[in-house]
Amino acid sequence: MFAKSVLSTDLDRLVAARSRLFDCLGPAGVVSASLIAADFSMVDRVANAIGISVEPMVMGPSEDFRERLGINEFPSAANTFGAT
Amino acid sequence: MSLYSDAEYPISADTEKLHTDEILSYARPGTWGTAAQRTAIAATARKVRSDAGVQESIGDEGLASKTALSKPAQRVATAVALGGVEIDRTFCEKAQADGVTEGEYVEIVGLVSRLAHLDVFARGIGVPSRRLREPVDDKEPSCERPLEAKREGFFTETIPSEPEGGALAKSIFGKGPTPNILRSLSLVPDEARRLNAILNQEYFSVETIMNFDSSSHETLSRPQIEIIAAKVSELNQCFY
Structure with a gap:
């Protein structure tokens, strides 16, 4: 919830998420x-804008959940599928 | 006064030091941009993100208009500030055809991404974004392009891992094979060094990242760290 809220436009939601995180983890x-x-937030921007591909050693182990979670549909997936 | 003296939460001296240097880096000359241009790029990125509602304005967007930036440079800064989701090879090639050199493109990507890092952190701990500095130096950028850089299938040239990348690769990444993300900005070595320094300090180093039993934060387990990372990357639609 916190990770989603910190990138969102809803400040009230962020405040609530931060409070819950504080209660759980201090x-x-x-x-x-x-x-x-x-x-x-930094890494994603760099990866998307430079068009880096995922290393082959990571592609196999992530195959099942990439498909299931729709990650293969991200526009930046082309940087890997187009490169292999 | 320390950078985060207004924070309610305990910020380490190492984080204060790193982030203070980050803020100053936008106001200094880079490899491809003058101090004034880099300040204007940073302020442009701030304005774009404030206008999109994903961060709160602190009123320093005016620095964007103190130095004239080309429209293509503004387009790159805008696209990266908003996550870079729509950027593809055609976008990058068009930016270069419109006059943004490959080195300038990489420097803008690095600078805007590092600023998003600072601004998301500030928002996370509930303090306003740290104010951008006025340009501090009018030295001309060196515009030095590393001879070791080559096409590796990405949108821009990069320096290969050591040993192919030679002494420069070793000085930026260390020895041996290096993940693509740590080499991504290496056409501008100073940007790559800054990205890697942030990740080394706040996430994992190349030496520790494959040790899944370790955690780089006392209060977060490795799975908790990766869940946060994965959620952020999902929202930024980052396949990498």
């Missing part, structure tokens, strides 16, 4: 979760 947990959400 103040350091809020900081750590925010750092990870921030890191992947």
Whole structure:
């Protein structure tokens, strides 16, 4: 819930999610979760904009859940499927 | 006064130091952009994200209009600021055909992505985005393109892992095979170094990432870290 809220337009929802996270993991947990959400906000932008492909060693083990979760339909999937 | 002195949560000295240096990096000359251009790119990205409602304005968007940016450069900054979901090879090639050099493109991607990192963190801990600095140096960018860079199937050239990438690859990534994400910005080595420094400190290093029993955060287990990462990447529709 927190990861979704921190990227959303709904500030009230973010405040509620942060409060729940604080109750579960304490103040350091809020900081750590925010750092990870921030890191992947950066990584995702770089990966999408540079068009990097997923390494072959990762493709096999992720095959079942990629299909099931619709990840293969992301526009950036073409950067990997087009490259292999 | 420390960067996050207004935060209700405990921010480590290492995070304060890294993020303070990040904020300053936008106001300094880069490899391809002047300090004024980089400040304007950062402010443009802020404005785009504020206008989209995914972060709250702190009123520093005016820095975007202090330096004239080309329309193609603004388009790249805008697309990356919003997640880069719609960016494909055609977009990248058009940006270059419209006058954004390959090095400039990579530098804008790195700069805007790193700013999103800072702004999402600030939002996560419930403080306003940290204010952008005025440009601090009028030195001309070096515009140095590494000779080791080559086509590897991505939208832009990158430096191969060591040993093919030579001493430069070793100085940026370390020895041996390096994941594509850590090499993605390597056409602009300073951007790659900054991306890697952030991930080394806040996520995992190349040496620790495959140790699934370890966690880089005392309060989060490895599965909890990866669930947050996966959810964010789903929202950004990032296949990687």
